[in-house]
Amino acid sequence: MKIKALIIVLFTSLSAIISCNDPYIFSLEIPKKVVLNDVITVKLFEKNKKKFEKIIFYVNGKEIASNNNSAKIDTKILGVGKHAINAVVFFDGKTKKKNGFIEVFANKKPTIYSYKIINTYPHDTSSYTQGLEYYKGFLYETTGRRGESRLRKVALKTGEVIQEIALDKKYFGEGMTIVNDKIIWLTWEAEKGFVYDLNTFKLIKEFRYKKSKEGWGLTQNENALIKSDGTNKIWFLDKETQEELNYIQAYTYDRAVDNLNELEVINGKLYANKYQKNTLVIIDLKTGMAEGLVDLRGLEKEMRKTQDLVEQDEVLNGIAFDKENNRMFVTGKKWGKLFEIELIAQ
Template sequence: MRIIKSLAVIFLTLNFFSCDEDLSKDFKVLVEGKSKTFTNSEVLKASIKALKDHEVNSVDIKFQGELLKVQLSESFSIDLSQLKLGDHKLDVILDINGEEVKLSETIKILNDDSPKLYTYEIVNTYPHDISAYTQGLEFHADTLYESTGQRGESSLRKVNYKTGEVLKHVELDQFYFGEGLTILNDKIYQLTWQSQEGLVYDLETMDLLSKFAYSESKEGWGLCNDGEQLYKSDGTNKIWILDPESLEEESYIQPTTHKAVLNQMNELEWVEGKIYANTYQKDGVVIIDPKNGAVEGVVDFRGLREKVKQHSNLDVLNGIAYHKSTQRLFVTGKNWNKLFEVKLIEK
């Protein structure tokens, strides 16, 4: 009886280990080239190699929503020119006697072109509330709307940009740290930093209408819109694309140059089909193609901070607003006493 029990235990143990065997180790993704980094002018070429004998029924390749069906050891290629830039998973799904085995490789796609470099010319200077810890800035017609941060001091403001007068002021609950804002379909959307939710207001009354939860993004940084969708940064290398009705994060782009994938994109502004993003703690703004994340330009705003009142609470450049009718760009910073109307000049 003891022998039978022992044999049963051995059988069950062997069966347990066979079921838990990691078959993915028996296969390898072979990517042509010296690395898994490409530019968007290249073609990714690869194949799947079996390191041990297995009966493979099918091989599926998934990359950025596209599906390829190939044979084991058969080479395949992916044209990268129309795909999003950044770090993306190349998933290989093998069917081995009805069991699904998954392999993954991270492929980095860089922009083929280096960004254009810009400097600036100050066109006009306007007063700005020095106590405003600016997080978001956006024009609606000729009126400037501003979101400010710091716990216990966060607010939503309606501002006369020419005089700096705050026309209307809504205080946020002390629980919130205000972040970016944008205006779409007569509603104001305002992010909060680490509370994992955003706020929605009526544009006319500035009454709070509702709140929305974040999903994969855990923080709120910058916000803008293209007239249809919202774009949200969260401090990572992702800019999330939100559905305008549900406000769910549907997809994302990654700001990418010819050398690297960037992170810490802060305040966002939609300017003539491009996303302008302030890089947190940097005196610069990057210009991003919203289709694939390509960084097409970098604006050097060094020297601007020295033109405002110097004081102990003075902080970094943050706040980009585009005035559509004049096609002028306005920038300010956290606790700056000036708002600058600027013209960009290509170096």
């Protein structure tokens, strides 16, 4: 007890000495509750009312306009999620930095959707589905697990595997998408992806991703590849070089939405499987706001009528969209059925 008391005394004394030698004490004031489209004000105060030369504010590492000791931030530009706030103060030929963050939530609750089954098609029960895409009348699918990861071209109506290659056994295959007659395929933990020729399935090149670390789902819009990494972050990659450019964060009105897995862009919105929840999240690609939640738990019950789902991870995963005919398909890991469904807003 005497040693503990001595440590407390020494720490208190040291703090006092530091305070005396550094009379400038700054406090960063940030609003506690922030929702999308709010315009907020952050302020930096010098507690001892000492003069300083200037303050520069930064949001996510980028300088923003300020007025003396305050700055306004338009959250509509930032989108939802956590954003770093930094203030650098200049005084007496020195600088001091104060760090903080804001957490921006969606400004409304997501729309809840149920579904109607339109058609049912066969699906290979050995397919641990990771990526799924509809392209020119066929399904293209990537499967996971080391030693079992495969790229397949599949006939929709029969489930017949028309073309197939296996990934090196050291890799765990993940999501895929098709760009300019090339198939882009992610791996899970290897920080590596592969590009294949669409027609021959021959390997063209490899690429790395280091900012997002893991590969989960992959899709695209007109401007970029869109990648999930198992968190609430959605990454945008250059279509030609596969370089990671930036990201948004998926949030509802009260929390981050993580474990985002297989992806598909449908009518300009991002649809994402939430891993192990049999739920789809509909995400705005500009702001990251979760605009909708699709409850597909009933599909698992439908599967169990004809198939024993014995493993915990045999869950919903796989979204494909036939844009020409406005058809949406979903399936699951090792599910024996692929469902064409229509969403119904509640």
